[in-house]
Amino acid sequence: MTGRSATRQAFPLRWCDPHPYMAPRRKAKAHTAPPIGDPMTNPDGTIQVRINGEHRRVRAGLTIADLALELGLEPTKVAVERNLEVVPRSTLGQVLLDDGDELEIVHFVGGGDHGVTLDDDSWTVAGRTFRSRLIVGTGKYKDFAQNAAAVEASGAEIVTVAVRRVNVADPKAPMLTDYIDPKKITYLPNTAGCYTGEEAIRTLRLAREAGGWDLVKLEVLGEAKTLYPDMVETLRATEVLAKEGFKPMVYCVDDPIAAKRLEDAGAVAIMPLGAPIGSGLGIQNRVTIRLIVEGTSLPVLVDAGVGTASEASSAMELGCAGVLMNTAIAEAKNPVMMARAMKLAVESGRLAYRAGRMGRRMYADPSSPLAGLI
Template sequence: MNDDLVIAGVTFKSRLITGTGKHRSKQDLLDSVQRSGTEMITVAIRRLNLDDPNQETLLDHLDWDRYRILPNTAGSKTADEAVFTARLAREVTGSNWIKVEVIPDAKYLLPDPVGTYEASKRLIAEGFVVLPYIHADPVLAMRLEDIGCATVMPLGSPIGSGRGVLTSEEIQIIIEQSSVPVVVDAGLGVPSDASLVMEMGADCVLVNTAIAQAGDPGAMGEAFKLGVEAGRMAYQAGRIPIREQASPSSPTAGVAVAAGRSG
């Protein structure tokens, strides 16, 4: 059965997006990307040194014929900064895809819903394919879908926290209401977190820190790949209903009853 992920008309076999930040070495990055099976990789444009065109950047180490680059606006505190960064990203990469991040608070790194909406609306009008990073807010997710965002990307928990999925009820509502792909982004710590949201019906996950900072990023990238695949398969298989009481796994009808002992 065909089970491809489709975003803005582009087809992906993998439902795992990975990031380039926080890797300890170039080799860790290459290993994790390869073993994760990802087909899309996000890059923070504002964190690249673009003043010196001869200086190596992460973009030089990856085969962009094999992977789709997803520039992001990380580091933007306002809608204006995010729009500026998106335009710069399009100039540098030639891609009109952009992951919109508007994060004014450096302590908790929670996205600004108003700034995200404003930046997304402006960028869509300029022809960008917009994938907005948001808190798990079902109302905001619907508003962003209504203006033409290609996905919605609710957080599981704060960026880089590894706390797992603290917003499962809100993510479930977003999944139920959305007609665009739902990509759970931020806070996932282990493959079982990815499997959990995929079992709920999420279309994809984005993982960076949990892979990049693992003891063995290559192995963790592969583990997340398997977690995503298992969660997706379980969702399609259909879980059993949750019951208030136990339900015997063996049949009770027609069971032979042992004869009593005579005195």
């Protein structure tokens, strides 16, 4: 398959790489004390868990009920989800916490939450829920360390990775997984560099065999100069992948009719380009992006063309579920600082969309009241 210049960072997949999302879920353990020397327990006797999106260190050996009490909560008045599974309230006093557990603790409030939580605005794709609406690529950085620092600054929960052959001449060369932990960040294999549907399908079959991925990013390019998608091949590949159990997030032209056909073909997200990949030209057609948002029930994410923070914010103000970018961050003079700027831009654009823009008027409307003028 033909590679594209300055593409997103290649991610070499190895047949032995385990995939964290395909591992069997841990079963609730009986309430027993942790064994001495438990490798999951830190020397200070604590473990790390994630509670409602925040990382915390807690004492090893706690049950979920113990944790609730330490947080000042009454176990009988809350509902708990552990690692995506609801824990029956009757067992909260028996289920031990494990290192790395992710907990969602909720309760009912009358008449709505009086304290507005601005960051409680998640989005879902193919049944998976994320808080960050910024997806970043992993190419063009000077090294993996800078890439990892930028991902952390961006707050992204998903990174795109290209599927490439392993360098057998240097099997011990650093890999992306050494710097960006796939247990903490969702890897989204893509088909960057594929110019036919068959190439893309073959690439993603290998990705799934190697790591178990089914949530993938499909892009089938038409030609190298513009890197525009070939929609005939893209549509064909989407149909095949969906029938094989993949959940394709699809890079496409900013055409509402094409977007609808992709939805019918089995896409789980529509990813129209704002401008050519790597161009930094910003969103060239706000109208068609908005029409795509209005015409589909799927998440819409602007993919390609964003060059700076205001353009990321603009995409979110159009009602998009998110934005994907690589070059805008990686080629900034300070990539880590730009990653932080993009995080804030996506958040502010989303907040502005939720708040509701004022109506446009042809003429002035004074802000100050006219009554009581001197």
